[in-house]
Amino acid sequence: MLPCQRHLFDIPDDVAYLNCAYMSPLMKQALEAGTAGLARKAHPWELAPDKFFTGSDEFRSTAAQLIGCPGDCIAIVPSASYGIATAARNLPVKEGQSVLVLEEQFPSNYYPWQRRVEETGAALKVVAWPSDKDNDWTAAVLDSLTDDVAIAALPHVHWTSGGRLDLVRIGAACRKLGAALVLDLTQSLGALPFSVREVQPDFAVAASYKWLLGPYSIGLLYVAPKWQEGMPLEENWIQRANARDFSSLILYTEDYDAGARRFDMGERSNFALLPAAVRAMKQLLEWNVTEISETAGALNRQIAAAAAELGFSFPPGHLRAPHYLCLRRKTGIPRELPEMLAREKVFVSVRGSSIRVTPNVYNSAADGERLIACLQQTANLSR
Ligand SMILES: Cc1ncc(COP(=O)(O)O)c(C=O)c1O
Secondary structure (H helix, E strand, O other): OOOOHHHOOOOOOEEEEOOOOOOOOOOOHHHHHHHHHHHOOOOHHHOOHHHHHHHHHHHHHHHHHHHHOOOEEEEEEEEEHHHHHHHHHOOOOOOHHHHHHHHOHHHHHHHHHHHHHHHHOOEEEEEEEOOOOOOOOOHHHHHOOOOOOOEEEEEEEEEEEEEEHHHHEEEEEEHOOOEEEEOOOOOOOOOOOHHHHHOOOOOEEOOOOOOOOOOOOOOEEEEEHOOOOEEEEEOOOHHEOOOOOOOOOOOOOOEEEEEHHHHOOOOOOOOOOOHHHHHHHHHHHHOHHHHHHHHHHHHHHHHHHHHHOOOOOOOOHEEEEEOOOOEEEEOOOOOOOHHHHHHHOOOOOOOOEEEEEEEEOOOOHHHHHHHHHHHHHHHHOOO
């Protein structure tokens, strides 16, 4: 368990921010790294050509440490949707086959597949919400992995409920079937341990601005070696083998730079975003993701216990990710709750009939108590 890390962030005392699944706050040091990076553009004469490569490679090697793979397997992407679209462009699927997704999966890991099946005559196969199976997504996915599935496009954690998938078992089942596994780790990487070696995905993407504690518009894409000869979404100069020699750029070449670099987005050497993202990932490595998970999990357990007393229910601990807690109540969410939360500066996501609570290492027990106080007061009002 980590002690509260709030001092590393710029979070005012009167704010209880329990909404990392929406967007994480940027650490002070990451903000400084990003600001210094942006300032470099004020003096372009100091920006040597090698800087187009060193920052990107540092991003690759740091991201690679987080997921346990060689830096060469990491591409730099602007969003989860870009990474999923790259996978969709490269993975074969044909008529009579299907692409497996979860019910109510995040749109960035849905639309690219919807398009792909439309183009190929394949079908989307949607794993129904397993309400009748204890909300056990792993069992539901394993049941759905039949011969017709060519690609399973899944998250590690369902983005609204926090339901967790056992990717090691699902990965093994996909390999047995010969199905490709594509992962959107945006709501888990940085808060839930993940290992490429254990899961063996074909592609895995994570946007940086949530649990990776990084800036918006940058993310990592893991590409398994077998797909690294594939087709990128865009063709740009810096993905090519001759990019390091600025004087030979118009000696057009068929050859790409090594590994997953061919899948990098255009202008990937972003001098402001990359250093901020790298600083944040280095901090995650220093804290250790298992410790982060346990720390967020402990706070959620405290909140869950107090919320249960107020009549709220939530999925059992072994089926949800520790950093997620979704509270529901038979009688619904008190009508006055959103206004009360706003007044008390308690930030969670209230969606329909559920409250999504997603703390991180900058939260303290006091933040949880402030949320419970709001739930208690509104519960009394709606009685
Ligand atoms: C599961 C999941 N994936 C991806 C994203 C962000 O997608 P994109 O980077 O394509 O905007 C979100 C944002 O809420 C998310 O919850």
